[in-house]
Amino acid sequence: GNSVTQMEGPVTLSEEAFLTINCTYTATGYPSLFWYVQYPGEGLQLLLKATKADDKGSNKGFEATYRKETTSFHLEKGSVQVSDSAVYFCALGSSSNTGKLIFGQGTTLQVKP
């Protein structure tokens, strides 16, 4: 079945460091891929998404490219801020667009000043 694997955290970085959070997936068909962010005490928020191969999603300085050849959707940011500290979830949407999401286990990012 479909699945998502994220790198384990926590990831601790200094402010302005480069961030990569790896995400790989297993799926049939052509699913959409998402990154969600969860700040402390809040619900998950959509950070970015890509709906087809080679699409690049971007938002708030974060980017991720849908790589079908490597079945990956790694999240990157060139210079992190303390306010980026949160839990990041990679997710896979069904090819039939039912709205169901399959999540990775989440990666905690802590950015220190």
Next chain:
Amino acid sequence: GAVVSQHPSRVICKSGTSVKIECRSLDFQATTMFWYRQFPKQSLMLMATSNEGSKATYEQGVEKDKFLINHASLTLSTLTVTSAHPEDSSFYICSPSSYNEQFFGPGTRLTVL
């Protein structure tokens, strides 16, 4: 994004009691409601999907008689954990959805003693 609330945010109950969790989408009409469960250090797992006015569809391994879902209106859904046991202790998250938009509640932490 939409404002989604869950009540209560935390609940502790004795084994054998029932607990009702409310999910309200305050400025968004959810034609579909997803309920997820998250165990510590694990990913969100979809429990069930409900469309407004219809019976919920449960994922494999989720007992429909134990987790009662009501989606009475486009802005309110409830999840009732009946005869709760310690293994039901988890973080429950609702996700209202409509027309390619999907949001998440802040979650409810259930602890069953």
